Amino acid sequence: MLPNLRNVKAVLSGQSSSTATHHTAASGMKTSIANKKECVQCILGFLASKGFQPCSAKDLLRSPPLQTLLDIWNFLFRMLDQNAYITKDNMVVEVPKFFKEFGYPHIMKTSHLRTPTADHQWESNLVALSWLCKLLLYEQECFGKPFEGVTQKQYPFPIGYSFGTNGKASISNSTVAQFVTEQATRHFQLYLRGEENSVQLMSEFQGAISDLILATQDSVDTKIAELEELREKTLGIQEELETFARTKEWIKTANVELKRIEELTASIRGACLHADETLKSHKQKLHEEQEALAMQEEQNRELEQIIEKQDINKNAVRELNQTIGNLKTRISDNNRRIKELEHEMSTSETKIQFSEDQLVRAQRALESMHESVKNFLMNNGQYAEAWRNLDVPAVNTKGIHESDMLGISPSVYMGIIEGIMNKDREHMRASSEARTELELSNQQLEDIGNSIAKETSETLREISKLFQMQLREEKESSVQSEATQVADAIRTTAKEELERVKRELKAAEEAVDEAKTRLKKQNEHAQASWKEVIQRYKEMFQTASEAKQSNCEALRGLITAQKNILRGSDTEPNDSH
Numbered sequence: 322m323l324p325n326l327r328n329v330k331a332v333l334s335g336q337s338s339s340t341a342t343h344h345t346a347a348s349g350m351k352t353s354i355a356n357k358k359e360c361v362q363c364i365l366g367f368l369a370s371k372g373f374q375p376c377s378a379k380d381l382l383r384s385p386p387l388q389t390l391l392d393i394w395n396f397l398f399r400m401l402d403q404n405a406y407i408t409k410d411n412m413v414v415e416v417p418k419f420f421k422e423f424g425y426p427h428i429m430k431t432s433h434l435r436t437p438t439a440d441h442q443w444e445s446n447l448v449a450l451s452w453l454c455k456l457l458l459y460e461q462e463c464f465g466k467p468f469e470g471v472t473q474k475q476y477p478f479p480i481g482y483s484f485g486t487n488g489k490a491s492i493s494n495s496t497v498a499q500f501v502t503e504q505a506t507r508h509f510q511l512y513l514r515g516e517e518n519s520v521q522l523m524s525e526f527q528g529a530i531s532d533l534i535l536a537t538q539d540s541v542d543t544k545i546a547e548l549e550e551l552r553e554k555t556l557g558i559q560e561e562l563e564t565f566a567r568t569k570e571w572i573k574t575a576n577v578e579l580k581r582i583e584e585l586t587a588s589i590r591g592a593c594l595h596a597d598e599t600l601k602s603h604k605q606k607l608h609e610e611q612e613a614l615a616m617q618e619e620q621n622r623e624l625e626q627i628i629e630k631q632d633i634n635k636n637a638v639r640e641l642n643q644t645i646g647n648l649k650t651r652i653s654d655n656n657r658r659i660k661e662l663e664h665e666m667s668t669s670e671t672k673i674q675f676s677e678d679q680l681v682r683a684q685r686a687l688e689s690m691h692e693s694v695k696n697f698l699m700n701n702g703q704y705a706e707a708w709r710n711l712d713v714p715a716v717n718t719k720g721i722h723e724s725d726m727l728g729i730s731p732s733v734y735m736g737i738i739e740g741i742m743n744k745d746r747e748h749m750r751a752s753s754e755a756r757t758e759l760e761l762s763n764q765q766l767e768d769i770g771n772s773i774a775k776e777t778s779e780t781l782r783e784i785s786k787l788f789q790m791q792l793r794e795e796k797e798s799s800v801q802s803e804a805t806q807v808a809d810a811i812r813t814t815a816k817e818e819l820e821r822v823k824r825e826l827k828a829a830e831e832a833v834d835e836a837k838t839r840l841k842k843q844n845e846h847a848q849a850s851w852k853e854v855i856q857r858y859k860e861m862f863q864t865a866s867e868a869k870q871s872n873c874e875a876l877r878g879l880i881t882a883q884k885n886i887l888r889g890s891d892t893e894p895n896d897s898h
Contacts, residue, residue: 357444358382359451360447384438390446391408420453426452582690599672600669600673610658617651
């Protein structure tokens, strides 16, 4: 019924001591009977104005029946709360609770309500009823005036005001409510003394409202500027995130191309080494067979000369013929072996041609990859200078070392790539994707180590097969001895090469472990920095949002209060007429 009454609670609480003093002084000057009569007149007058007459003044003066008191309580309390219902059973709890909620300056004891109509208790209850009637009368006078007398244009009530069932505005904004409460306190004290000064109150209220509006407007302007600054920072962060996404795609493409280069280089290097070793072995064997054949022919000529010059018996001739037959058989075997070697040389030439074709394709792939990376870097405007100055790697079939085969040291090539990746990695440190990139890099390093081990094992198997084939084909002790020496030399070389590869692999594994540790630390630092930045921005956004919301609500409440004051000032002249 009366939504504004709760806004007066602070008024009554703030001036409870002064009110109590006032009532005490007044009670001291009046007799008990006169005080009771005054309270009865106030209560019955207020109830009569509301169309309710529970009893006569005589009955109310000397403790009426309990049911009459319950009817009065229910009537008054329902003006404040439609759901209020006081009975004999709950009056001891509900009545003190209700008076305390609305700031009654005296303490209502439970003993006052066990027998409220008793002679020694009735006066205190009568004073409480009189106080409640005065409070309702004051609320009606100050806040209960309807607005139908306003003839000017009606404006909608903004946020900060609500409406009760009787169509009267109530203040829901705490700041405005507190301000109105402070002003109402002074107005209520003036009203009690009969010295109300509405003009001065209105002037002070409008001045305070103007100052508060100016301060609020300055605060709102400041918060808007801060919000614009935060919005610009947010746009910058979004652009950095988009750049990081493009950089990540470039890194994936570069990693794929680099893996292809490494695979082609390893394949070409293995094929070239195998073909070169096979060709050298075949040439050596052919040279040895040719020397043995020439030596055998020389021996045959010497034997023919001996036969011509000397008289040799039949047994010697038979032995000689047998020796010659053995030599012819050996020559036939050597010729067959020569043909096999020629066939193997032809096969080796085919393999060499195939290897050269692979080298040509690898060269084209290197050129294509190099040009693609350069175009990509130039189009994106990132770190293209070092790559543009780098020559395209050229595959040299006659080279033995990696630098001779590629025309450039792999360390130089990888140094440029590492420099580009390091620059790009600086932009990746704030990304939550660093962990994924680290895992991909670790997997690539593991694949490289596995490919090195696989190539080493395949090389050893090929050497072992070659040794076995040579041992089966060589029957003579001299050839076996030479083959054994060659095999020992090759085995020694292979072992040294294997040891070297193992050392390189171990060094690579140590470098990989060190890189893992370093990247892990960088990733943890990047994650922590990124979370800190995100948290800081969240706090800034939250602070700006809360400040903006608070300022907007305060400004709306002040504007509404000002409009209500203006309407009140427009209504007063109409009321005076």
